[in-house]
Amino acid sequence: MTPPPALRFEGSARIGGTPVFGPISLCAGAGEWTCLLGTSGVGKTTLLRLIAGVDEVTEFSGMIRASDGVPLHGRLALMAQDDLLMPWLSVIDNVLLGARLRGEQPDRTRAAKVLDQTGLTRHAGKKPRALSGGQRQRAALARTLMEDRPVLLLDEPFSALDAVTRAQMQDLTARLLRGRTVLMVTHDPAEAVRLGDAIQVMAPDGLSAVPPPSGPAPRPADASEVLKAQAALLASLRQSA
Amino acid sequence: MTTGSTFPRQARRAAWLLGSLVLALGLWQSVVWLAVPPPYILPGPVEVAAEFIASGQMILRHAGFTLTEVILGLLLGTVLGAGSAVALAASRVARALLRPIMVFSQAIPVFVIAPILMLWFGYGIWPKVMMALLIIYFPVTSAFFDALMRTPQPWLDLARVMGAHRGRVMRHVRIPAALPGLASGLRLAAVYAPIGVIISEWVGASRGIGYLVLWANSRSKVDLMFATTMTLAAMTLLLYAAVDAACRRWLDRPGS
Numbered sequence: 001m002t003p004p005p006a007l008r009f010e011g012s013a014r015i016g017g018t019p020v021f022g023p024i025s026l027c028a029g030a031g032e033w034t035c036l037l038g039t040s041g042v043g044k045t046t047l048l049r050l051i052a053g054v055d056e057v058t059e060f061s062g063m064i065r066a067s068d069g070v071p072l073h074g075r076l077a078l079m080a081q082d083d084l085l086m087p088w089l090s091v092i093d094n095v096l097l098g099a100r101l102r103g104e105q106p107d108r109t110r111a112a113k114v115l116d117q118t119g120l121t122r123h124a125g126k127k128p129r130a131l132s133g134g135q136r137q138r139a140a141l142a143r144t145l146m147e148d149r150p151v152l153l154l155d156e157p158f159s160a161l162d163a164v165t166r167a168q169m170q171d172l173t174a175r176l177l178r179g180r181t182v183l184m185v186t187h188d189p190a191e192a193v194r195l196g197d198a199i200q201v202m203a204p205d206g207l208s209a210v211p212p213p214s215g216p217a218p219r220p221a222d223a224s225e226v227l228k229a230q231a232a233l234l235a236s237l238r239q240s241a
Numbered sequence: 242m243t244t245g246s247t248f249p250r251q252a253r254r255a256a257w258l259l260g261s262l263v264l265a266l267g268l269w270q271s272v273v274w275l276a277v278p279p280p281y282i283l284p285g286p287v288e289v290a291a292e293f294i295a296s297g298q299m300i301l302r303h304a305g306f307t308l309t310e311v312i313l314g315l316l317l318g319t320v321l322g323a324g325s326a327v328a329l330a331a332s333r334v335a336r337a338l339l340r341p342i343m344v345f346s347q348a349i350p351v352f353v354i355a356p357i358l359m360l361w362f363g364y365g366i367w368p369k370v371m372m373a374l375l376i377i378y379f380p381v382t383s384a385f386f387d388a389l390m391r392t393p394q395p396w397l398d399l400a401r402v403m404g405a406h407r408g409r410v411m412r413h414v415r416i417p418a419a420l421p422g423l424a425s426g427l428r429l430a431a432v433y434a435p436i437g438v439i440i441s442e443w444v445g446a447s448r449g450i451g452y453l454v455l456w457a458n459s460r461s462k463v464d465l466m467f468a469t470t471m472t473l474a475a476m477t478l479l480l481y482a483a484v485d486a487a488c489r490r491w492l493d494r495p496g497s
Contacts, residue, residue: 054398078402084395088417100413101405147403 002075003068004150004181006030011062013046020046020058024207026200028151030067033174033182033217035192037233038202039241044185047202048153051183052078066151077149081156083140085128091115091139092124095146111146117176118142134165141173152177154184158191167221170194174218189233193226194218199233203240210236284464289471292464300453300465300472307450308476310366310438314373315430315484321374322381322430323423329382330389330419331411343379351376351437355444369441369449376437377430384429388422389415424488431484435477450476 007028013020021043028034038044049055051064053073066072085094095114096106115121118138128136137157144152157173158166174195186192192199195217199210213219213229220226266286272278273285280288293300325343328335354375358368392415400410442451450473457465 049398052398052402054401074404076402078399080395080399082395084399086396086414086417088420097413098403098405101400101403101409103406103409 002070002150004031004179005066005068005070005075007051007064007066007072007151007181007183009047009051009062009064011060011064013043013050013061014059015057021202022204022206023062024202026207028181028183029198030181031179032197033177033184033195034198034200035196036183036185036200036202037187037189037192037237039237040187042202042204044202045155048155048183048185052076052153054078072151075149076151076153077144077147079140079144079152079154079157081159083128083136085136085139085143087128090125090127091120091131091142094128094139095143097143098147111142114142114145117145118172132165133161134169137161137165137169138172141169141176145176150180152180152182154182156186157184159187166191171218189230189237190221193229193233194221201233201236201240208236208240281461281463284467288464289467292462293468293471296465296468300469303448303450303453303469304472304476306366306448307369307435307438307442307473308480310369310441310449311373311434311476311480313366313370314437315377315427315434317370318374318377318430318434319381319427322378322426323385325378325382326385326389326423327411327416329386330415331407343382347379352440355441358441359445364445364447368444369438369446372437372441373434374437376433380429380433381423381426384426385419385423388419388425391422392418420492424492427484427488428481431481432477435473435480439473 007026009026009028010024012023024047026034026036026047036044036047046055046058050058050060051072053076064072066075085091086097089097092108092111092115093100095111096108099106112121112124115124118141120135120138120142123131123135123139128139131139137160140157154173158169161169170191184195193213196212197217199212200207201210210233211229213223213225215223215225269286273283276283284292325339329339351372355368355372358371362368362371396414396418397410400414405414438449439451439454442449443455446452450469453469454466457463457469
């Protein structure tokens with residue numbers, strides 16, 4: 001993996017002439033975890049899809065680039081709310097999907113290591129339907145890790161999980177993705193203050209930064225500073241709505 | 242799904258099937274008892290069963306020929322239909338060029354094509370196989386193509402971000418995701434293919450179920466016509482069940 005660059009996004013988006021969001025400027029720091037919050041429909045997912053290069057509907061004017069000047073294509077990985085596991089493939093084959101799709105030799109040794117890191121070794125041969133929601137999302141994380149990309153785009157990856165599984169997934173993901181440039185869309189202020197090195201609130205009139213609590217992520221959810229930051233973030237979100 | 246819950250469901254289904262068969266036979270026998278039609282118009286189920294026992298060997302021999310033609314037609318039609326669907330899904334040019342031809346071909350009734358096929362391929366097995374192929378080609382292509390065009394967009398986005406090649410997305414994502422659609426087409430094909438073969442056997446054949454029905458008709462052997470027709474129906478049902486079972490088994494592990 002190349003050293004993670006910072007991610008810069010500047011511009012505005014429209015669909016069929018209707019503005020999705022106005023001119024905004026976002027920078028996700030190199031090797032940092034940036035959380036993007038905002039009310040539904042404000043354009044967070046559109047922004048993420050534009051960066052991923054998979055949005056063919058939105059008209060975008062502006063620039064999206066990495067701080068090192070190298071094109072982003074091929075240096076991104078995507079993790080969504082839906083695990084996007086192929087139901088006909090076993091867990092290990094899902095983890096190796098990227099290599100197969102690029103026509104590369106699948107590295108089974110690395111895949112086994114990634115499955116070990118995500119605690120899925122026992123489930124390697126199972127089909128996704130035999131897994132719980134948390135295990136499926138861990139398999140999606142394993143697939144993301146296997147891609148070994150410096151920039152990661154996460155679109156509410158934990159929002160469909162129960163509270164305990166979500167907290168476990170947050171810890172695991174924070175540990176395993178440490179050192180990469182992560183841009184995560186989330187609706188959950190508690191999640192943002194636990195995981196974010198930077199927090200941005202997106203509103204129709206632009207972005208505003210909210211200071212994260214001090215200390216390395218993942219932060220304890222019950223620490224007073226974390227709880228205070230969560231309250232401040234919620235207030236900021238309500239103000240932006 | 243556990244075996245414990247599957248077995249009673251299958252047993253219940255079998256019981257209902259048996260019940261509807263008994264009901265149909267009962268209705269048929271009641272009509273014969275009540276209306277008392279002459280046996281050369283409507284024989285009763287008992288007479289038909291007796292005829293099947295008497296001429297069973299001959300009926301089954303002809304059924305064997307028909308079944309061979311149906312299976313060959315099914316295999317060729319499936320290969321051609323699935324191949325066409327993939328080509329159509331993969332290429333905009335193929336879609337623009339071939340879809341109008343395919344739709345136009347469906348506007349020609351297969352009955353009209355049967356004599357032409359005989360003219361081209363003779364009286365042997367091939368016009369029958371071609372007829373089965375033609376009749377199943379569109380349903381197989383159409384069902385598989387529709388499914389290929391409905392791959393969930395998030396899967397395609399994921400593949401794109403992974404840097405996938407187009408051909409490999411087709412092979413590793415779109416085709417496996419569309420196999421249930423192909424299976425629907427194959428189930429339809431299992432029912433349609435015998436129709437194509439029978440039409441072709443009517444037009445010109447010296448063996449097969451279609452030939453035997455016409456032969457029995459020309460000799461007013463109505464009970465033989467019924468016994469042959471029932472054999473064809475049973476054959477089609479068994480073929481459907483076999484294709485359905487194969488599809489279910491296959492879909493349980495389509496990517497492996």
